[in-house]
Amino acid sequence: MSAHAEIVQTPAQAVAERQRLRLGMFYVVLLPVLAVSILAGIAIGSTPIPWQTILHVIGTKVFPHWVSTAGLSDSDIVIVWLIRVPRVIVAVFVGAGLATAGVIMQALFRNPLAEPGLVGAGPGAVLGAVIAFVAGWTLHSVLALPLAAIVGALLALVLVYAMATRGGTTPVATLLLAGIAVGTLLSALSSLLLSLHIVDWQVAQEIVFWMMGGLDSRTWTHFWICAPFVLLGLAAAMIQSRDLDLLQQGEETAASLGLDIEASKRLLTLTAALLTGAAVAVAGLLAFVGLVVPHAVRLVVGPSNRRLLPASALAGAAFLILCDLAARTVHPPTEIRLGVVTALIGGPIFIWLLWRRSWESGEGSAGQ
Amino acid sequence: MNTLATKNASISRNGRCILHSATVSLSSGQLLSIVGPNGSGKSTLLRTLAGLWQANEGEVLLNSQPIKTFSRKDVAKRIAFVPQEALMDFSFTVGEIVAMGRHPHRGRFSRETASDHEAVENALERCDVVQLRHRLVTTLSGGERQRVVIARGLAVDPEFILLDEPTANLDVEHALEVLELCSILARDGKAVAFATHDLNAVARYASSVVLVQGGKLIDAGNREQVLSRKNVEDVFRVRAELVASDQGHPVYVFHRRMDNYPAQ
Numbered sequence: 001m002s003a004h005a006e007i008v009q010t011p012a013q014a015v016a017e018r019q020r021l022r023l024g025m026f027y028v029v030l031l032p033v034l035a036v037s038i039l040a041g042i043a044i045g046s047t048p049i050p051w052q053t054i055l056h057v058i059g060t061k062v063f064p065h066w067v068s069t070a071g072l073s074d075s076d077i078v079i080v081w082l083i084r085v086p087r088v089i090v091a092v093f094v095g096a097g098l099a100t101a102g103v104i105m106q107a108l109f110r111n112p113l114a115e116p117g118l119v120g121a122g123p124g125a126v127l128g129a130v131i132a133f134v135a136g137w138t139l140h141s142v143l144a145l146p147l148a149a150i151v152g153a154l155l156a157l158v159l160v161y162a163m164a165t166r167g168g169t170t171p172v173a174t175l176l177l178a179g180i181a182v183g184t185l186l187s188a189l190s191s192l193l194l195s196l197h198i199v200d201w202q203v204a205q206e207i208v209f210w211m212m213g214g215l216d217s218r219t220w221t222h223f224w225i226c227a228p229f230v231l232l233g234l235a236a237a238m239i240q241s242r243d244l245d246l247l248q249q250g251e252e253t254a255a256s257l258g259l260d261i262e263a264s265k266r267l268l269t270l271t272a273a274l275l276t277g278a279a280v281a282v283a284g285l286l287a288f289v290g291l292v293v294p295h296a297v298r299l300v301v302g303p304s305n306r307r308l309l310p311a312s313a314l315a316g317a318a319f320l321i322l323c324d325l326a327a328r329t330v331h332p333p334t335e336i337r338l339g340v341v342t343a344l345i346g347g348p349i350f351i352w353l354l355w356r357r358s359w360e361s362g363e364g365s366a367g368q
Numbered sequence: 369m370n371t372l373a374t375k376n377a378s379i380s381r382n383g384r385c386i387l388h389s390a391t392v393s394l395s396s397g398q399l400l401s402i403v404g405p406n407g408s409g410k411s412t413l414l415r416t417l418a419g420l421w422q423a424n425e426g427e428v429l430l431n432s433q434p435i436k437t438f439s440r441k442d443v444a445k446r447i448a449f450v451p452q453e454a455l456m457d458f459s460f461t462v463g464e465i466v467a468m469g470r471h472p473h474r475g476r477f478s479r480e481t482a483s484d485h486e487a488v489e490n491a492l493e494r495c496d497v498v499q500l501r502h503r504l505v506t507t508l509s510g511g512e513r514q515r516v517v518i519a520r521g522l523a524v525d526p527e528f529i530l531l532d533e534p535t536a537n538l539d540v541e542h543a544l545e546v547l548e549l550c551s552i553l554a555r556d557g558k559a560v561a562f563a564t565h566d567l568n569a570v571a572r573y574a575s576s577v578v579l580v581q582g583g584k585l586i587d588a589g590n591r592e593q594v595l596s597r598k599n600v601e602d603v604f605r606v607r608a609e610l611v612a613s614d615q616g617h618p619v620y621v622f623h624r625r626m627d628n629y630p631a632q
Contacts, residue, residue, distance in 0.1 A: 111457070245468060248455075250454070252415075253455070257469065258445070258472035259440070303459055303460050
């Protein structure tokens with residue numbers, strides 16, 4: 001009996017070890033990449049600033065009692081602390097938020113290629129923002145645009161959910177269709193508003209630029225708008241990580257294992273909508289981040305959501321900082337819009353993943 | 369002694385009644401088979417028993433109490449449901465899938481306990497999937513998947529195990545293995561019910577049978593009585609012969625009945 005147990009256990013431990021190793025390797029690679037991206041994001045820009053100065057400025061802000069500002073110019077402090085650091089930090093939270101929302105959506109729709117905007121939250125946030133622009137609210141407060149976007153995301157979710165719910169149940173297939181329908185409708189409304197205001201070229205230009213996504217002139221205010229939602233959303237997703245695992249096995253199985261699936265779906269879509277809304281609110285539309293990052297990370301760390309959520313959040317952060325760095329530096333002095341960069345990088349990765357997937361499944365059936 | 373029963377349970381979907389006033393009971397040690405042609409309401413009856421679908425009329429009783437009075441997790445701890453088609457689009461390992469059977473026993477933040485571990489090991493062993501533990505479920509054959517899903521149900525350590533067409537995707541060998549496992553579980557004191565249209569499987573293994581057609585219960589009771597030639601011929605609309613196998617098992621042989629086709 002004991003000999004038998006040993007025989008069974010040895011390969012078991014080896015495989016468990018390999019899984020841990022894979023997850024460990026992921027972080028061993030990712031964490032330095034993230035750290036370097038953050039430093040590079042702060043150090044690289046149109047005005048060259050030596051890295052000693054950068055660390056000095058950050059030191060005076062993080063430890064004001066210990067590090068004196070002696071020897072620093074005001075412009076150094078402004079560029080580092082008020083322009084570059086918030087931009088990078090906002091990129092961290094936007095990237096993490098979109099990736100987390102993507103993980104939730106992919107589990108909920110049981111489709112590894114689902115993306116955060118599916119339940120109308122993305123187009124809803126855009127419409128909210130466009131309304132804020134054309135109504136002139138953005139002139140009064142820097143808060144108007146992000147708040148309008150978050151409210152837009154939530155209202156769109158409520159609308160989609162109401163459309164897809166019948167007799168207390170919300171089938172995910174219907175939710176998906178309602179999400180696409182409402183999303184298309186809201187995007188059309190955004191375009192309508194835009195075309196009605198095209199004569200006011202300054203407003204129209206602002207809208208178009210914003211819709212293409214970007215992190216230019218983001219401030220600490222944007223950080224404070226976005227970070228709480230992202231942290232809250234990430235925590236909510238982690239708390240529900242096992243529910244996500246169950247939902248990935250199908251709703252009937254999840255229900256038979258004791259999950260209140262309707263309540264769970266409501267909470268999860270709300271979490272994803274908040275994350276998407278908060279990200280769109282401060283960065284505009286950024287295609288493919290929430291689609292590609294979770295999918296790629298899943299290939300490395302596996303589908304278990306308890307491992308996948310934090311890994312995707314960190315990878316999303318690193319991915320977005322690097323995309324933003326590319327947006328700023330590829331074609332100086334013009335900045336390429338960040339949404340264009342994420343699409344240009346994410347699109348090919350996505351196509352490669354699709355191609356690999358169909359190749360794998362073709363191989364699988366041929367093998368049988 | 370645990371009992372699970374429907375009492376005059378009716379289910380309507382999209383304005384159509386798909387289960388008419390069904391009264392069925394299942395208790396410890398029983399191996400109940402729900403038999404009927406495609407679309408007869410077998411799966412509906414099974415889901416109603418499992419508490420997954422709420423009866424529009426009538427009620428479902430778990431140990432003589434309405435199932436509605438139990439919490440979702442309490443029901444899930446007692447009744448395991450094994451679906452016919454398991455959705456396995458994500459590359460979880462077999463071990464992870466079977467461990468999900470412990471969900472009703474675990475708190476949101478609790479780690480796996482010794483009894484969770486033991487239940488999972490036990491389930492893996494009983495369904496003969498120990499050696500598959502680290503395989504990705506996306507790489508398994510249909511028969512292996514079915515055994516993994518049954519193992520997840522066993523990991524719940526339930527009082528009742530309800531299986532929907534458990535042998536539909538299996539070859540003869542694996543189908544026999546699954547049916548054998550069902551009868552062992554019943555012998556060990558679990559209450560087991562499975563839906564099927566394989567009459568020979570029923571004739572060989574089930575202790576009692578419920579025969580359904582068009583959402584109605586036609587007959588219920590012991591096998592010889594319910595699966596009489598007349599009942600089988602009426603419900604499945606075939607001509608049936610009942611012969612004895614070399615080893616004395618009753619075997620049905622079916623022939624197309626030409627008389628009812630022109631009438632259609």
